[in-house]
Amino acid sequence: MLVIETGSFKRKRLEMVPDKRTRYTPGKVRMALVNILNLNNKTVLDLCAGSGIVGFEFLSNGAKYVHFVxxxxxxxxxxxxxSRILGVEKRIKxxxxxxxxxxxxxxxxxxxxFTDPPFELGIVNNLLVNISNIVTKDGIIIVEHSKKEKLSIPDSLELLVTKRFGDIHLDFFRLKNVL
Known part of the structure; x- marks a missing residue:
């Protein structure tokens, strides 16, 4: 079982994907995310969502809604x-x-x-090519990836900061200002 770490759903237990290939964002990383981000009434995309644990953590901390891909x-x-366990079916898609x-x-x-694609398969760079298409002008993009992966950052994105948690890196991006 997975456990929501913070917010209004704190300590709620969620189902895991019945597939041993699924990798989960650790609780300490999810806690760091909600402490860094202002989630209040934000529209969120959880890309490569797995069980949805990150998106549900965001809902638990004030996100308006989450779309899972x-x-x-x-x-x-x-x-x-x-979503049924948490009673948030109307706040997700x-x-x-x-x-x-x-x-x-x-x-x-x-x-x-937020995107957390499978590690070391090259998918993360494939996603970065088009990720600027779906973020608002002042939006934030968070990419979870293995420290072994070298990201190819498109010209449309500006790297704000990288947070490191052992093998896991979180890169925070925003759109570059276009004049």
Whole structure:
């Protein structure tokens, strides 16, 4: 079981994806995220969402709504089950889609975009190419990745800070100002 670490759903237990390949964002990393970000009434995208634990942590800390993007049927079912456990079905939407396709086709814009793609498969750089398409002008993008991965940062993004948690790095980006 996964446990919400902070906010109004603190200590609520959530389901895990029944697939041993699923990697979860550790509780200490989720706590750091909610302490860094202003989530109050924000629109959030949780890309490569897995069980949805990060998005649900964000909802627990004041996010207005969260859209989850996940390609795995097992993960999609887990996110739906977890939304029912928390009673937040009306504050979420689940897209069963490849994240790379979602970024190219979505008309939605989000104030906070969090992505945690599978480590060391090159997916993170593929996502960065189109991630600026879905973030608002003043939005924040957070990319969770392995410290072994070298990111190719597109010209449209500005790296604000990197937070390190052992093998896990969180890179915070915003759109570059366009004159």
């Amino acid at each position: 996940e390609i795995s049927s097992k993960a999609v079912k887990t996110i739906a089950a977890n 689940i897209f069963k889609k490849d994240a790379r396709i979602f970024l190219r086709t979505s008309k939605n814009r989000y104030e906070i975009v």
